[in-house]
Amino acid sequence: MKIRVIDFETTGTPDDEVKAICEVGYTDLTDDWVVHDPVGFLVNPGHPIPPETRAVHHISDADVADAVTPTHALKVLMDGMVDGDAFAAHNAAFEQAFFGGGNYPWICTYKCAQHLFPDAPRHTNQVLRYWLGGLNDQLDQSKAMPPHRAAPDSYVTAHILSRLVFASNVPELIRLTTAPVLLKKVTFGKHRGSLWQNLPADYLQWIAYKSDLGPDEKHTARHYLGGR
Structure with a gap:
């Protein structure tokens, strides 16, 4: 099987009225658990890139002027996908707001890391990159940098996914993607x-x-109430 790990840079969040993809990155993890080279390309979103999102990825309107359309970009993501394959992303709900992925299952590496690595200080892909022992040393830094660009982020996430696979298995990761997380520390309010x-x-x-x-x-609240 193949798991295609994707990452998008966009002009807005899923909740924004105007938003579209402006860069696509993907990295394939094959069933011999080899992380392949990342692929990335710019996308013309069809409208100006707001300064708030440009400040994250630094992609300009001039950069994407001659780039492919979002429709073409999503077709590229489907190329080579066959029965038994899956898509993955870090915080997959974000990517799924722009790309449904057909009938292929999804793995959310963020949610799975919350389940399987509860002691991590945070569960962003860049924190996990340095927290998971030795992972950053395994990366080709020329492919992993800079952060907040689609191809490097997909490459880092693919390596995190490889650790998750070894800690569990693909069917379980697919299940954990939609399973509620038993949280460890409170991140809000007076008990933060x-x-x-x-x-x-x-x-x-x-x-x-x-x-x-x-x-x-x-x-999590119901879980701990049940033990009292």
């Missing part, structure tokens, strides 16, 4: 930095049944 297991029961009750927090927070 505390362990979830040490939160007062009344606060857990509020999170689980009255708050507008996300499914991971609600799942």
Whole structure:
């Protein structure tokens, strides 16, 4: 099988009214668990790139003036995909807002890292790059830099995915991608930095049944309430 790890640079977030892809990167991880060379190319989004997003990736309107269309770019991502393959991305929900990936399953390396590497200080691909022992030393730095560009980020994420595969297996990673995460530390509010297991029961009750927090927070609160 092949897992195609993708990364997009865009002109906006999925919640923005105007947004499109302005760069595509992908790196294939094949079933011998070899990370292949990254592929990247610019995309003409069809509208100006706002300064807020240009400040992240530094891609200009002039850079993309003669680039391919988003429709063409997404067709390229499907080239060579066969039954049994999968797509992956770090925070896959972001990429999926721009590209559905047909009927192929997805692996979210961010969610899977939260499940399998709960002690990491953060779960961004750049933090995991340095936190996972020896991973950065395995990278060809000419392919891994600079960050916040599509091809290098896909290459780093593919190496993180290889660690996740060895820690688990592909079917389990696909399952974990949509499974709620049992969180370790609180990242919000008056108990920020505390362990979830040490939160007062009344606060857990509020999170689980009255708050507008996300499914991971609600799942974690219910988990620790169940043990009391």
